[in-house]
Amino acid sequence: xxxxxxxxxxxxxxxxxxxxxxxxxxxxxxxxxxxxxxxxxxxxxxxxxxxxxxxxxxxxxxxxxxxxxxxxxxxxxxxxxxxxxxxxxxxxxxxxxxxxxxxxxxxxxxxxxxxxxxxxxxxxxxxxxxxxxxxxxxxxxxxxxxxxxxxxxxxxxxxxxxxxxxxxxxxxxxxxxxxxxxxxxxxxxxxxxxxxxxxxxxxxxxxxxxxxxxxxxxxxxxxxxxxxxxxxxxxxxxxxxxxxxxxxxxxxxxxxxxxxxxxxxxxxxxxxxxxxxxxxxxxxxxxxxxxxxxxxxxxxxxxxxxxxxxxxxxxxxxxxxxxxxxxxxxxxxxxxxxxxxxx
Numbered sequence: 001x002x003x004x005x006x007x008x009x010x011x012x013x014x015x016x017x018x019x020x021x022x023x024x025x026x027x028x029x030x031x032x033x034x035x036x037x038x039x040x041x042x043x044x045x046x047x048x049x050x051x052x053x054x055x056x057x058x059x060x061x062x063x064x065x066x067x068x069x070x071x072x073x074x075x076x077x078x079x080x081x082x083x084x085x086x087x088x089x090x091x092x093x094x095x096x097x098x099x100x101x102x103x104x105x106x107x108x109x110x111x112x113x114x115x116x117x118x119x120x121x122x123x124x125x126x127x128x129x130x131x132x133x134x135x136x137x138x139x140x141x142x143x144x145x146x147x148x149x150x151x152x153x154x155x156x157x158x159x160x161x162x163x164x165x166x167x168x169x170x171x172x173x174x175x176x177x178x179x180x181x182x183x184x185x186x187x188x189x190x191x192x193x194x195x196x197x198x199x200x201x202x203x204x205x206x207x208x209x210x211x212x213x214x215x216x217x218x219x220x221x222x223x224x225x226x227x228x229x230x231x232x233x234x235x236x237x238x239x240x241x242x243x244x245x246x247x248x249x250x251x252x253x254x255x256x257x258x259x260x261x262x263x264x265x266x267x268x269x270x271x272x273x274x275x276x277x278x279x280x281x282x283x284x285x286x287x288x289x290x291x292x293x294x295x296x297x298x299x300x301x302x303x304x305x306x307x308x309x310x311x312x313x314x315x316x317x318x319x320x321x322x323x324x325x326x327x328x329x330x331x332x333x334x335x336x337x338x339x340x341x342x343x
Contacts, residue, residue, distance in 0.1 A: 003031040005093040005116075006039070007107050008066070008074045010086050014143035019051070020132045021141050022089060022106040023175055026073035029116045036092070038065045043090055051103040052090045056082070062090070098125040105130050109169070109192035109209060113176035119194050119210045119228045120252055131168040138162040141170070169209055193223075196231070204237060211243065214257075221261060230257035236279065242268035251285075256311060269304050272311030276329050281317050283324070289315070292327040 007027035011019045028035075042061040043052050054062065063078040081088050091107050099105040105127045111117045135142045139161060142150050147163070154161040165171070165187065172193050173186035181195045184203035189195070192209025198216030201207060205219035212223060215231035223229060224243025235241070239261035242253055255261075256272045262279030269285055277283055285305040290298050307313060307326065314329035 002033045003036050003092055003094050004096045005029050005091075005107060005111060006031040006035065007091050007110070008062070008077060009089055009091065009103075009107075010077075010081075011089045011103060012141050013087065014132075015146060019089070019102045020134060020143050021170070022091070022103045024091070024107055024110050025077055026071050027107060027111055027114060027116065028071065029111060032069075035065070035069050038068070039090070039092070050092055050094075051101055052092070054088045054090055059088075096123050098123050099127055099130055102130055102132065106191075110175055112192045112194045112210060112212075113172050113178065115178060115194060115196070117194075118214075119212055120226060122210075124192075124210055128168065133166065133168055134170070135163050136165040136167070136170055136174075138164070194228075202237075205235070208243065220263075221266075224253075227253050227255075229255045230259065230273065232257050233259040235261050236263040236265060238264040240266040242266065242284070251308075269308040271313070272309050274311055274329055275313045276315065278314075278316040281315060281324065283315055287324060290323050290325045292325050294328065296327065298325075 005027060007024035009022045009024035011022045014020050039062070042058060042065060043054070059078050059082055063075055066074040066078070078088070089103055091103050093104060093107065099108055108122050108124060111122060112119065133144045135144055135147045144166065151161050169190040169192065171186050172189045172191045173183065175191050178195050178197070180197035182200045183189055184201060184205065188206045189201055190207065190209045193207040194212030195201070195207065196213040196215035196217065199213045199219065201219045206222045207219060208223060208225040211225050211227045213219065213229045217229050217232070218234045220237040221235040221239030222241065223235060224241055226243045227241045229235065233255050241255065241261070252270065253268060254270045256275065258274045259271050260276045261267065262277060262281070264280050265277045266282040267277060269283060283304050285303065287304040288301055289304050289307065290301045293299055312329045313326055315324065315326050317324050
């Protein structure tokens with residue numbers, strides 16, 4: 001029987017020997033039944049426990065299995081770990097169900113960032129309650145209750161322990177660097193972000209976990225949790241997309257292909273393809289929008305939620321009346337190919 005996901009990785013433990021984070025260089029999804037069978041023959045598989053701590057004497061046999069499967073990063077990890085005291089774990093998820101441990105949660109986040117699954121296509125229910133609040137430092141991740149003691153040890157050794165971030169989610173680039181992307185400030189892209197090939201995230205752009213881009217996109221604004229942006233779309237400087245965690249309710253907000261959110265604009269409704277919201281205009285589900293015909297004459301007024309998911313829409317604010325209006329968008333966004341062709 002095939003498994004949903006399989007991954008070999010390293011794990012950091014706190015002083016209570018609990019795993020607080022895990023890194024998987026080469027996870028696999030929709031795992032072939034033969035690979036699962038070969039792994040089970042080497043590792044004593046407990047169906048009730050998805051996370052297995054490998055013993056040193058198991059390394060060579062597991063390495064042979066991964067080598068046969070062509071998973072060379074896992075082979076290299078096992079070879080290097082033979083002379084290390086670092087804990088290696090094997091995480092096997094039979095189905096895509098809610099993560100039950102830190103190691104499982106980290107695997108699912110990395111499946112997203114490795115582009116093996118897309119946002120909203122993997123179950124992450126309860127992940128906030130599972131993950132530890134961690135101090136991400138220049139000496140690695142530290143469980144927050146242990147930080148004061150570690151700071152004292154560092155100072156007495158003549159060092160300063162640099163705390164870069166305090167969060168349950170680390171930055172993606174410390175775990176996964178997908179091909180064909182550029183990120184101006186890696187601290188602004190969380191692990192669990194899905195960045196499609198050709199995406200550029202500028203210095204003030206932000207991408208949350210379980211969110212991201214399909215392919216070529218320019219991100220100068222904020223992509224909130226749960227949001228997926230289609231190929232060729234541009235999130236302008238200071239623009240934002242409302243996610244379910246930031247008050248968007250249960251409806252998933254997404255952008256289709258070749259959309260533009262102007263500078264400091266935003267949306268709380270999903271947009272279809274080739275939609276534009278002018279700079280400075282924020283559309284929410286309850287926003288009253290006047291529909292215009294091709295002669296820019298008013299037809300009727302609706303709530304923005306009635307336009308959710310529709311394509312070829314242009315939203316603007318009438319400069320004379322202040323009324324928010326919508327008409328057919330006659331020109332699709334065309335991103336500068338020079339900005340993305342050499343990522």
